[in-house]
Amino acid sequence: MTDPTAELPAMIDWGLAVALGSRIAGEGPVVSPTEAADAVAELRAGADRSTGLVRDFTGLDAPEGTAPILVVDRPGWVQANAEGFAVATRPMVEKILEAKKPSGIGMRVGSKITGAEVGGLLGFLASKVLGQFDPFHEPHGRLLLVAPNIVHVERELHVDPHDFRLWVCLHEETHRVQFTAVPWMREHLFSEIQAIADSVEPTTLLEGGVERIVEAIKEGRRGGSIIDMFSTPEQRQVIDRVTGMMSLLEGHADVVMDDVGPTVIPSVAEIRKKFTKRRQGVGTLDRILRRLLGLEAKLAQYRDGALFVRAVVDKVGMEEFNAVWAGPENLPSKAELSDPEGWVRRVLG
Template identity: 65%
Template sequence: MVDWEFAATVGARTAPAPPQVAAHEAEATVRELREGARRSTDLVRDFTGLEAGGGPEAPVLVVDRPGWIRANTESFASLMDPLVEKLTQKRGAPRPGSVTHAVGSRVTGAEVGGLLSFLSSKVLGQFDPFHGEAGRLLLVAPNLVHLERELEVDPTDFRLWVCLHEETHRVQFTAVPWMREHLRGLVGEASGSVDPQIVLGDLVKRVAQVARGEAKDNSLVELLSSPEQRELLDRVTGVMSLLEGHADVVMDGVGPSVIPSVRQIRRKFTTRRAGLGTVDRMVRRLLGLDAKMAQYRDGAVFVREVVDTVGMEGFNAVWSGPEALPSRAEIHDPATWVARVHG
């Protein structure tokens, strides 16, 4: 269904040009990001009380935009297996190895590559929990350099701030050993339940609705969902809001003790998010990036309110098992989660 190698090639060739950086500056940036990730481990542990565990350690990869694109085609290929299998079982699906199959997979690969090309200049860092035994931490060096220059913030402070966020994700998945397979199961269940006829038949109409502002949903993913799929998406949203909000709380909570300019960085970073142009906002909405920003905001409010109520140790009950995870509704009503989990 998707030629992932072709997607990586298209994405790499069309990725926006990186900022101009001298060789010695690039080398120094890589060293500083690696050191920032290493330093963040103890800072996150001390603030959260979570121990990363004694298993295999996730590697830290400082990558450029093509490197980030290739890493994500590998992850998508793994996660989309259930959906691909379902689509190929449909009557009339192109036979693997046929001309129709080859052409179709390259067309889809080009589309995925174009999407990843657009995203490759937006992502600062990413923890991929599904790679290998321990996952991997990706830090996209040119994007950090570009944004720290645009915001006119201290590069050392900004890089450590981002490392704190991504290292928190690594700790979440290593200190909570069931989280990886739980999330994989939710993603697989959601993607495997997609009806290809609905996707193909309604896609153009749905895009037009979003573009005209006639749809209340945040993204195409939600627009193309049945009631059953929406229930799954609500569960996924609850988990992702928790993970992203927790990481935001940690980066801002640890920040004042080790990052002198953290308040300035947060203020400028938030202001920039709100100052996007009309076209950029529409594209972000179509891709679900507005929903992603809401996860950071709503999840952080949830974490702070729970910690204020029952303390960090009480909040950490959220990691005790899948049944303790907040629902999407509880993310917006932290008191309900506290009452359910703590009585």
């Protein structure tokens, strides 16, 4: 793969991460070549169809020819996210290297360890994710739809596959539209990542790493996450801002998929009921991993963001709600997610 941080010393063995992550993820459900081809074609068509549906409902108009739509398998998702992870971690890597450049052998050994850790994380997530907008891909991002996972879930839930595929496409295409119709969104996300890196003391990352990870696992069993363990007060301020933004994006997409759904997806109510139950995790290990990786917080983002969007739209309408996209200053804070009236007063007067 092409390493976006190739000019930097390799603190993470990305090749190992991709290989291990792909092996852990597996191939997914058994399908015939015809079934696989049909699923890929239907997902591409569903994403294309969703563009107009999202535009008509939200009023957001994404320029054509930006942010390609890719239907991928699990290893393809691992590869894409390793590339994105390399871009996202670059500011942190640069700061660490400014403080202390590890020795050659130390770097090689360390990169294998971190490569294995990242590979394990990607391998676990690769079997869970149905779709994702990747904002780190140049120049405008890209949309990834993970075909084997979508087929697996539609079978597991015993729902109409054609309806379920379009339902997933509606949600994920909304994210593609959000980032391409709102041109400042990507750069704002990148600036927040840089702000987190700027607030980090490199010695904090270089010392006590193993002990802190063990403690994070203990916290994961009690409901905490690795993110909680490694965030300073300054970083938490940035994380709260990012939480507000991501909750808005996730909730907005959920509102689109559920409100547009009934007009084009006959079984949308059944799909939503079954899928919401599935989002909670199915087993003890799955629940622990979700907490440890911060995925429990992501479930809250869907819920809180959707409640915020619905409350504002019900009060002022979609056109007035779209002031949220005017600039970073109009994004809801984490506190405003539970106080939509406060956001309306602040932004709309």
